[in-house]
Amino acid sequence: MIDTMNTASTTQPIASDWRDFVALMKPRVISLVVFTGLCGLLAAPGQLHPVLAFTAVLCIAMAAGGAAALNMWWEADLDAAMRRTAGRPLPQGRLQRKDARDFGIALCGASVGIMGLAIHWLAAVILAFSIFYYAVIYTIWLKPRTPQNIVIGGGAGAFPPLIGWVAVTGEVTLMPLLLFAIIFVWTPPHFWALALFMRSDYAKVGIPMMPVAAGEAATRRQVLAYAIILLVASLAPWFLGGTGAIYGLCALVLSGAFLLLCIPVAFRRTQQADPMRPEKRLFAFSIVYLFALFAALVVDRLVLGQGMVA
Amino acid sequence: MTPQEEERFKRARKSRNLVLGLVLLGFAMLFYAITIVRVGE
Secondary structure, three states, rough: OEOOOOOOOOOOOOOOOOOHHHHHHHHHHHHHHHHHHHHHHHHHHOOOOOOHHHHHHHHHHHHHHHHHHHHHHHOOHHHOOOOOOOOOOOOOOOOHHHHHHHHHHHHHHHHHHHHHHOOOOHHHHHHHEHHHHHHHHHHHHOOOOOOOOOHHHHHHHHHHHOOOOOHHHHHOOHHHHHHHHHHHHHHHHHHHHHHHHHHHHHHHHHHOOHHHHOOOOHHHHHHHHHHHHHHHHHHHHHHOOOOOOOHHHHHHHHHHHHHHHHHHOOOOOOOOOOHHHHHHHHHEEEEEEHHHHHHHHHHHHHHHHOOOOO | OOHHHHHHHHHHHHHHHHHHHHHHHHHHHHHHHHHOOOOOO
């Protein structure tokens, strides 16, 4: 395969490295997706052969990577204008755009096909829908149109534990839907914390992120509102008998800490050149929060054998 | 293309093809393992 430069003025080949294709898949996002997918799989009642469990998680990771590549293909121009994303392979001209698109389509197609043939067709259908949700509904349709983009787009990141669960049980029940709800509600405060200190980037490219479209004060209030809903959502699996006390207590402590970190963010007024420490602290903790909460879910299941409410 | 650029291009293509080969080998092994597991069920 001979790659050529994006720019029309030259046909000079691009020395695209395999690492550029890895970067297209947003490896850091994949790590969270793989983790939550694996946790959904381990917390589900039932057994899956280790080879099949590995395959299911691999399919979730491939789908997430493929959808991320399609996202970067579609948003290459926007990425070039934003400080946070300007170093990605496409804005840097290290890859040709159509290669990114083809790579994304191949990964997504392969992930759904393998999931269906090797694991379960219901899991494959949900996986296919999650790709469509992220690449089309979120990236192409909602992100450039509504400040609620992150709220609705959060659904895309909420699918992995649901898919992991369905890969084991073969059915959609209450517990995996609650896991979906937790990530769905977690996403807005997580992302808005980032958007608050990256606000100028989004304003520059005309993406209607909440701090740009509705203003900082409204965003800060909504961060707090979602943190309260997250507290309830994260405790729901325990209240409804789907998990034991290990998960319940961890959820209480973690969501309580999350809420406490949201309070200074919610009631702050910033000046120009504000270091945005509370927002950065909240963003960093939100990632640890999700890892810890899902780890607690698995530990609870392994230790107490809970998770039978399905 | 200068000789240095050509050298860099060839090096990148070689490493890309090597990784692609390893990925394909990995998939072949995975499909074999899946088949064994499925047949054994």
